[in-house]
Amino acid sequence: MIELDRVRKVYNPEVVIGPVSLELPAGGITAFIGPNGAGKSTLLTMVGRLLGIDEGAVRVAGLDVSSTKSADLARVLSILRQENHFITRLTVRQLVGFGRFPYSHGRLTADDERIISRYIDFFALGDLEGRHLDELSGGQRQRAYVAMVLCQETDYVLLDEPLNNLDIAHSVEMMNHLERAAKEFGRTVLIVLHDINFAARYADRICALKDGSVFRFGPPAEIMRDDVLTAVFGTPIQVIEGPSGPLACY
Template identity: 60%
Template sequence: MIKIENLEKNYSKEVKIGPIDLEIPKGGFTSIIGPNGAGKSTTLLMVGRLLDKDGGNIFIEENNIDTTKTDLLAKKIAILRQENHFVTKLTVRQLVGFGRFPYSKGRINTEDEEIISKYIDFLGLKELENRYLDELSGGQRQRVYVAMVLAQETDYVLLDEPLNNLDIRRSQEMLNHLYKITREFKKTIVTVLHDINFAAKYSDYILCMKEGQVIKFGKPEEVMRKEVLSEIFDTDIEIINGPHGPVAIY
């Protein structure tokens, strides 16, 4: 479980995140949705300890992220941010291998190689594993970044807009992969998504944010309601029943 208590980030009197109190259950797929500027990525980065908070506490199970040693926390939670800057003369396999650093400290062993291969295969990167990053498309690189984070083998995986640079078909493929990971590998995935309907289709829980506040947290059927989504996005949103559940029309 990820437990957030009285979390705050203050940029100015007018722009702030929180206070946020929230518990995200262990297991399954949780999406964070909301308009631009809602605080989705900021909140995720604070949970992942990539951004300093101005108040409150965050626990990954029993571990307070403020007092837990970095080495231990890196074996509990992994995060992929939107902007990634890696040396382009790294191969796919070398970059995915970076995910093993909390364990290997740069000395990759046989077990590490097996884990790297597992996620390269899982994300369909086998044919690309010896190619350099600058030889890949944006969508291919995005899959490599996700494989790197998964190779960290943590129970909790935070992904900030993992569908960046992906078209609709590749986005669906990525979400299918991530959903399978929560089931087959028993991971807890928390991700920022912009597409409401993708969130509804794949999520076990949806966190709705607006202006730095949590507006709603619940199962898709609790969130996918006209009154909830229309309030969050400040526009009239209709809900219809599709073959896979409720669908937002906007």
């Protein structure tokens, strides 16, 4: 479980996130949705300890994020931010191998190599593992980054807008991979999404944020409603029943 207890972040008197109190159950996919500036990425990066917490506490699997040793936290929680600044001359296999650092500290064992191969295969990167990152398409590169995060083999995986700059086909492909990872590997995936319909289709739970606070949290059926989405985004949104479930129409 991920627990946020009165978590607050103050950027300036006009921009405040929180206080947020929330319990996110273990297992499956939880999606943060909401308009720009709602606090989605801020909350995610505070959970991942990439951003300091001004007030309150975050606990992941019972560990206090602020006080737990980095080496211990890295075996429980992994995170991928929007901005990735890896050296582009890394190969796909080298990048994915960084996910083993909390265990290998740079000295990969045969077991590490086996785990690296597992996630390269899982993301269908086998034909690309010897290529450098600057030789890949945007979709291929994003799959490699997410493979690196999953290769860390933590129970909790945090992804900040992993569909950014992906077209529809690659976005569907990525979400299918994440859905499989949550089910087959038993991971708890916390993800920031801009597309409401991807959240409705793939998430087990949706947390709708507005003005730095939780507006509504629950299963997709409770969030995918005209009144809820219209209130969250401040623009008329109609929800219709599509072939695979509810769809938001702007």
